[in-house]
Structures are given as C-alpha cells and as structure tokens.
Amino acid sequence: MCVCVYSRFMNNRVPSHRRYQPTEYEHAANCATHALWIIPSILGSSILHLLSDDQWETISAWIYGFGLCGLFIVSTIFHTISWKKRHHRTMEHCLHMFDRMVIYFFIAASYAPWLNLRELGPWASHMRWVIWIMASVGTIYVFFFHERYKLVELACYVVMGFFPALVILSMTNRDGLIELLIGGVFYCLGMVFFKSDGRIPFAHAIWHLFVAIGAGVHYYAIWRYLYRPNEHMLEVKISK
Numbered sequence: 001m002c003v004c005v006y007s008r009f010m011n012n013r014v015p016s017h018r019r020y021q022p023t024e025y026e027h028a029a030n031c032a033t034h035a036l037w038i039i040p041s042i043l044g045s046s047i048l049h050l051l052s053d054d055q056w057e058t059i060s061a062w063i064y065g066f067g068l069c070g071l072f073i074v075s076t077i078f079h080t081i082s083w084k085k086r087h088h089r090t091m092e093h094c095l096h097m098f099d100r101m102v103i104y105f106f107i108a109a110s111y112a113p114w115l116n117l118r119e120l121g122p123w124a125s126h127m128r129w130v131i132w133i134m135a136s137v138g139t140i141y142v143f144f145f146h147e148r149y150k151l152v153e154l155a156c157y158v159v160m161g162f163f164p165a166l167v168i169l170s171m172t173n174r175d176g177l178i179e180l181l182i183g184g185v186f187y188c189l190g191m192v193f194f195k196s197d198g199r200i201p202f203a204h205a206i207w208h209l210f211v212a213i214g215a216g217v218h219y220y221a222i223w224r225y226l227y228r229p230n231e232h233m234l235e236v237k238i239s240k
C-alpha cells in the first residue's frame with residue numbers, strides 16, 4: 001500500500017543511457033513550475049525595455065528578455081509535449097534537444113546586459129562575443145551528442161555558467177556582484193536535483209524552481225544595478 005502510494009509520485013531510477021519517465025504528478029509539476037514564470041518574465045523584460053535610456057540598453061533588454069522568456073516557454077512546451085504526446089518520439093526528442101540548447105543561450109543572455117552595459121577591461125571586453133561562441137558550441141554539442149555523455153553535458157553548463165564571470169576581475173564597478181553570486185549558488189544547488197530523478201520525488205520540478213529563483217535574483221540585480229534610474233539621475237532629469 002505504502003509503496004503503491006509512493007509510486008504515484010516517483011518512478012524507478014533508470015540507467016544513465018536512458019531517460020527517466022516521470023509519473024503523471026511529476027509531469028504536471030514539471031509543466032507548472034516553468035509555465036508559472038512565462039508571464040512574469042514577459043512583464044519583467046518589458047519593464048527593462050521601458051527603462052532603457054539608450055540603444056545599448058534597449059538591445060541588451062531585448063537579448064536578455066528573449067533568453068529569459070525563451071527558457072520558460074521552450075521548457076513548458078517540451079514538458080507539455082513529453083507529458084501529453086509522449087508517443088510522438090521524434091517530436092519529443094527534438095524538443096528535448098531544443099530545451100537543452102536554450103539553456104546555453106539563456107546563460108549567454110543573462111550575462112549580456114552586464115557585458116554590454118558595464119565598463120570592462122581590454123581582455124574582458126572580448127567576452128561580449130565569446131559567450132555567443134560558447135553558446136553556439138554548446139548547441140552544436142547537443143545536436144550531435146544529446147544525452148550521450150550526461151556528465152560532459154553538465155560540465156559544459158557549469159563552464160558556460162562560471163567562465164564569463166571572470167570579467168568581474170576587470171570591472172571597476174562591482175555593484176550587483178553579491179546578487180550574481182547568490183543566483184549562481186541557486187543554479188548550482190538546483191543541479192543536485194537535476195541529477196536526482198528517481199531518487200527524490202519531483203526532483204526535476206524542484207530543479208525548475210531553483211532555476212526560477214536563480215533567474216529571479218539575477219533579474220533583480222539587472223533591474224537594480226543596470227536599468228533602474230538612481231535618485232541622482234532622476235533629479236537631473238527632473239531639473240532638466
């Protein structure tokens with residue numbers, strides 16, 4: 001009886017070369033935990049767009065907005081299809097690849113406002129384009145080796161997540177660093193659940209929540225330190 005009730009919330013773990021099959025409850029949770037953030041991410045991106053004062057702020061708001069909304073939208077579509085249309089194996093497989101590719105672009109997009117709007121040293125300014133090369137390499141990797149070497153895939157995300165942060169060493173203005181670090185810690189803690197399907201019930205949905213919290217902290221930092229007009233600036237604008 002106890003095992004029967006428990007099995008509703010979690011299926012057995014599978015070998016590393018196979019994909020874990022969530023229970024009905026887990027499928028629903030996987031969809032809900034990212035669908036919930038689609039509207040807030042569209043609103044949040046629009047706010048940054050409205051607060052933009054110049055061309056670079058506008059471009060960065062677009063890039064970041066696409067990455068943020070794209071992550072939640074693609075993830076929700078993939079999880080819905082893998083729940084309701086699981087017999088469409090090819091479509092599900094393509095969407096799963098797309099879901100993983102979007103993560104690389106999401107990471108690059110999360111760094112974009114910092115790289116584009118903060119003053120950087122000569123070597124660090126190259127990171128503005130290096131992150132997009134990294135995201136493209138990650139995408140190509142997913143295309144050819146999707147799900148084949150899962151630890152390599154995880155390592156790629158960690159490198160992509162932390163390597164661009166080296167530019168901090170060249171930043172004169174380091175406001176927002178604490179928030180960037182806190183967001184990064186949430187992503188890392190979430191990875192424990194990302195790797196725990198079949199060990200912890202709703203592990204993937206919990207991973208989604210950690211991603212949402214990490215993204216929320218990073219959004220707050222971008223809004224506060226890169227877009228929100230400070231009081232001094234407001235005074236200048238009003239006096240004009």
Ligand SMILES: [Zn+2]
Nearest residue numbers: 030075204208
């Ligand atoms: Zn997911």
